[in-house]
Amino acid sequence: MFHTVLIANRGEIALRIIRTLRRLGVRSVAVHSDADAGAPHVREADVAVRLPGGYLDIEGIVEAAAATGARAVHPGYGFLAENTAFARRCAEAGLVFVGPPAEAIEAMGDKIRAKETVAAAGVPVVPGAAEPADDLLTAEIGFPALIKPSAGGGGKGMVLVRSAAELPDALASARRTAAAAFGDATLLIERFVENPRHIEIQVLADTHGNVIHLGERECSLQRRHQKIIEEAPSPLLDEETRARMGAAAVEAARSVGYVGAGTVEFIVQGATADYYFMEMNTRLQVEHPVTEMVTGLDLVELQLRVAAGERLPLTQDEVRLRGHAVEARVYAEDPARGFLPTGGRILALHEPGLPGPESPTIRVDSGIAVGGRVGSDYDPMLSKVIAWGPDRASALRTLDGALAATTVLGVTTNIAFLRALVTHPEVVAGDLDTGLVERRLDELVPGAATPGDVLAAAALLLQHERVPAAPADPWDVPDGWRPGSPAAWTTWRLESRDGVAGIAVRGLPASGAEVRLPAHEGEEGDRTLRARLERDGTGLLVTLDGVRRRYTAARDGDTVWLGRDGDTWALTRHHLGDPGDRAGAAGAGDGVVRSPMPGTVLLVKVTAGERVEEGQPLVIVEAMKMEHTVTAPVAGTVAELPVRAGQAVDMDAVLAVVRPEEP
Template identity: 80%
Template sequence: MTPVTQAPAPRGMFGTVLVANRGEIALRVIRTLARLGVRSVAVFSDADAEARHVREADVAVRLGGGYLDIDGILAAAAATGAQAVHPGYGFLAENPVFARRCVRAGLVFVGPPPEAIEAMGDKIRAKATVSAAGVPVVPGGAEPDDDLAEAAVRVGFPALIKPSAGGGGKGMVLVRSAAELPEALESARRTAAAAFGDATLLIERFVEGPRHIEIQVMADTHGNVIHLGERECSLQRRHQKIVEEAPSPLLDEEARARMGAAAVEAARSVGYTGAGTVEFIVQGTTGDYYFMEMNTRLQVEHPVTELVTGLDLVELQLRVAAGEPLPLTQDEVRLRGHAVEARVYAEDPSRGFLPTGGRVLALREPEGIVEGVRVDSGLAEGGVVGSGYDPMLSKIIAWGLDRASALRRLDGALAATVVLGVPTNIAFLRALTTHPEVVAGDLDTGLVERALDDLLPSGEVPEDVPVAAALLLHHGRVPAVPATADPWEVPDGWRLGGAAWTVWRLESRGGVVEVGVRGLLGRGAEVRLPDGRTARANLTLAGDDLLVTLDGVGRRYAWAKDGQDTVWLGRDGEAWALTRHHLGDPGDRAGAGGGGDGVVRSPMPGTVLLVKAAVGERVTRDQPLLVVEAMKMEHTVTAPAEGTVTELRVRAGQAVDMDAVLAVVEVTAEGGEDGA
C-alpha cells in the first residue's frame, strides 16, 4: 500500500482542533487546548447533546452517525475550520482508515502515521516487527498461519487467547486446559468480531504471576524518540486495568533504562511519531520481560506520567503534530515523586461488576479539596449514564513525594468522592488501594481475583443509613415548625397518651427494614431502630449535606432524592439507595439473572446478544439461557432452577433495562413433575 504522510503542519500551533471523542477524554484534550489558546471543536451523538464536553468546547457539532461516523467528523472539521483532529483514546483513535481520511482531507491527524497504527494494531504483525528489532516477545501462535488448537498444545497451558486487532483487554480469554479451548475460542472470536470488526485470534503462553508494566514513549518528526518512564498496571480484573501508578515499585534505574530502551526500539521499528505506549508482561520473580503490544494513542492512565514528569502529554502530542521537535532529550527526563490513578466505573461490584446506569443526582469530586489530587471526569449533576458507551466515568489521580503518601491521598480523595444516582465501584477502589499487598507493592495481574472476597462490599447496609433515610423522608412529610406554633396545629401525630409512631418501611439491597419516628425533628423526636432500640434524634439539612444526630452522636451524609420515595445517601466513598416500601414484602427478586420464582431478569441494562433457549425446552439449573451485552461486556444469564421454559419475552438485538423480565422457567417441583 502506498504510504500516506501527514499534510504539512502550519507554522506554529494550530488555531482550531477538532476532538473526535466524548466524556472525560474529550474534556482532557479540551483543557489543554484552552490553556494553549487553541479553539476547540467538540462532536456529539444524540445521547450526548447535554454532555459536559459539548458545553465546555468552543464549538460543538452533532454527529448523526455517532462517534464512529468518519464522514460526519470530517464534515464537522471542514465546517468549523479545524486544521487538526485529536482522536483521544477509544473509538477511532487507532483506526488507520480514519487517520488516512484525515490526511487526505488536508487535516493533521494528532497521532502516528497510518502505517504505524496498522503495524502495531495487528498484534501478530506487531510481535514479528518488534522481535526483528531485538525486543523479546512471548512464545505463541497466530492465525492464519497457525491452527490455534495445535498452537495451544505447543505453547502449553495455561494459555491466553487474544483478538489480533483488539485492545483494552476485550475478548481476552484465559484457558487452563484443552477441554476449555473450543468454547473459549468461540467467545473470543465473537467478541473480536463485534468489538473490532476482525475475528482473527492469537494465542500466547500465559506468564504465571505476571506484572503488567508499560513504557510511555514520545517521538517527533525529526527522528527523536524518548521514553518518559514506566507505569505499573498490574491491578486488573478481567484483563481490564483498574489502578495504575508511576513509577513501578518493581523497577530500579537499571531495569527502567533497559525496558525504556526496548520500548524506544519498538517505536523506531515502525517509524512512530507522537505519544505511544509499549506494554510489557514482566515475570515478577525474575524480572524477565516480554513485549505484549503497543497502543498507538494516548492511554487512559497517562495522568500518572504527567504528574511525575511535570509534562503535559497532550501538549507534546499537539506540538509534535505541528512539526515541532521534542523540547527535551532522554537525559533531561526526570521522575519526581509518585502518582496513583483509580478508575471510577459505573458498575456494581456486589453483582459481579455488572455495568450500571442512571441519572447523576448529586456529585462531589475531590480536586481542589484534597491536596495533590487531580480529577479527569466527564460527569455532571443531572447527566444520564447509559449503557451505550464504556462504563468508565472518571479518573482520580493522587501525587505524593513517595508511594505511601500518594496512596494515602488517593484513599482520602476516594472517600471524599460522591456520586449519587449511579452505582459505582468507589468503595471497592478504597478497599483495593488500602489492601496490605497493594500497600506493600507486591502486585501481579491476579491479585484482584485472589483477594476479591476481601475487596467486595458485604452487601449489608449500616444500621444508621436507613435511620437517616427515614428521618429525611419524615422531614419531607412533617417539616420543622416554629416553637411559637399552636400546639394543636403541629402535625406530630400526638394523641391522648402521647405521640404516635410513624413507621417507615425501607427496601435496599440489604433487604427491608422498619424505622419508627415520632415527635418533631428539632423538638426531641424519637426513632425506633431496626433492632427495636430507641434513640433521641435530630436532623439538620444544609443543601445536599445531611447531619443526623442519634443520642447526641452525629453523622454526616450527602443526600439526594430520586422521585418521592427513593433516597440516596453517600458517605466515605459508599452510596446507598433506599426506597419507601408501601405494602407487603418485596417478594422474590431475581438476583444476577435468576430467581427462586423462576422469573429470569436482566442483570444490567444492555442488549440481548444471543437467545440460547426456546419455549418448551427443558433446562437444568445454571444452564445458559441468554447472553446480554452492555458496554462491550457479555453476561450469560442462566436458569435459576431445573424446569421448563414457558416464556421468552425478548429476542436477539433487543435493548433491555436492568431487572427487565427476560424469560420465565416453570420450576420442577422437588420430587415430582413441573408444578406438582
C-alpha cells in the same frame, strides 16, 4: 500551533483535551451523538457539532472539521483513536491526525506483525506464533499458553489453555470472539507467564527523528484484563531496569517510524524482573495523568506540538521523575453484582481537587455532571481520581482520602471497592501481579447488608420531609403527638439490595426524635435510638445516640440515595397497602424480577399467565455488548410482564413478577 482542533471523542478525555486547548489559546470543536447532546464536553467546547452516525462516523467527523475550520483532529482514546482508515481519511482531507502515521498504527495494531517487527529490532518478546501452531505449543511455547485475537485488545477473546486437551475448544471459542468483536479471526498463541506484572513505558517521538521515554507505569491491578489502578513509577523497577526497558520501548517505537505519544506494554516476571514486549498502544492512554504528575509535562500539549511539526522540547537526559502518582478509575458498575454496568440520573456529585497546578496532590478527570444520565450506550467509566505524593505510601493515602471524598448519587459505582483495593496490605506493600484482584475479590467487594445507621438516616429524612417547614398551627404538625399519650410511631418500609426493613420513627427529627431499628442477627428485640437530623443542601448530619455522621443525600421519587466515605446506598420507600406494592405482589419481593443493569430488553421468553419453574429464563437484557439472562426466582405464574423486546430499562426496573405457587 493550530487555530482550531476537533476532538473526536467524548466524556472525560474530551474535557481533558479541551482544558489544554483553552490554556494554549486554541479553539476547540466537540462532536456528539444524539445521546450526548447535553453532555459536559459539548457545553465546554467553543463549538459543538452533531454526528448523525455517532462517534464512529468517519465522514461525519471529516465534514464537521471542514465546517468549523479545524485543521487538526485529536482522537483521544477508544472509538477511532487506533483506526487506520480514520488516520488515512484525515490525511486525504488535509487534516492533521494528532497521532502516529497510519502505517505505524497498522504495524502495531496487528499483534503478530508487531511482535515480528520489534523482535527484529532486538526487543525481547514472549515466545509464541500465529495459529495454527500445535507443534510449537508443545515444543517452543509449552503450556500453559494464552490465545488472543491478533487484531484485538482490552482482554476480549483471551483464553488460557493449560493442556493439549483444552486446545481445540479454546481455539474455536477465541476464533468466534475475534471474528465477532474485531472482524478478524486470526489468533496469536503465546507462552502464559504465571502471575506477571503489567508495566508500560510512555514514549514520545517527533517528526525530526527524536524519540524519548518518560518512565514507566505499573498497571498490574486488573480484573478480566481491564486495568483498575495505575501508578508511576513502578514499585518493582530499579534505575537500571527502568533504563533498559525504556531503551527497549524507544527501539520498538523507532522500528515502525512512530510519531507522537504512545505506550509500549511489557509483561514482567516479578521474581526475576525479566520483561517481554506485549503490544504497543498507538494513542494516549487512559492512565496518562500519572505520568504527567511525576514529570510535570502535559502530554496532550506535547502531542499537539509534535503534530504541528515542532521538535520535542527535551532530551532523554532532561526527563526527571518526581514523587509518586496513583490513579483509580471510577466506573458505573456494581461490584456486589459481579461488576455489572449500572446507570441512572446523577442526583448529586462531589469530586475533590481541581485539575492543574491549583491542586498539586489531587486531580480529577471527570466527564459527568449533576442531572446527566449514565446509560448503556458507552463505556461505564465516569472519571479518574489521581493522587500525587512525595513517596508511594503518601500517594496511596492521598488517593484513599480523595476517593472517600468522592460522592456520586443516583448511580451505583465502584468507589468503595477502589478504597478497599488501595488499602489492601499486598497493594500497600507493592506486592502486585495481574491476578491479585481476582484472588482477593471476596475481601475487596463490600457486603450487601445495609448498615442500621443508614436505614435510620433514610427514615429520618423521609419523616423530616413530611413536616411543614413553618406550620401555621402547631396542631398541624404530623409528628404523631396526641393529648395524654406519647407520640405514635410512623413506620417507613424501606427496600435495599439485601431486602425490606421496617424502620419506625417517633417525633420531629429536626428537634429530637426516636428511631426503632430491627434487631441484628443474634440480638434480642429491636433497638431504639435517640436521633436528630440537620439538613444543609445535599448535606445531611445525623446524630444517633450521640454519634454524628455526615451524609450526602438526594431523592429520586420514592428512592433515597445516601453517600458517605465513598459508599453509596439506595433505599426505596414502599407504600403499605398500595395496590401497586411490588413487594406485596410477590411475597415480600421474592417473585419480583428486576433488571441487573441499565440496558435494552433483547428478548422476552415467556408470556403473562404462563407457569414457570425456578431458574427458568424469563428475559434477556443487553448492555455494553453484554447479555444477561434473568431467570425466575421461584416456581409459579407470571403475574406481570411490563416489558417488551427493544425497550430500554434502568437498573432495578421491574421486568416481571412471578406469583409463587401455594405451598
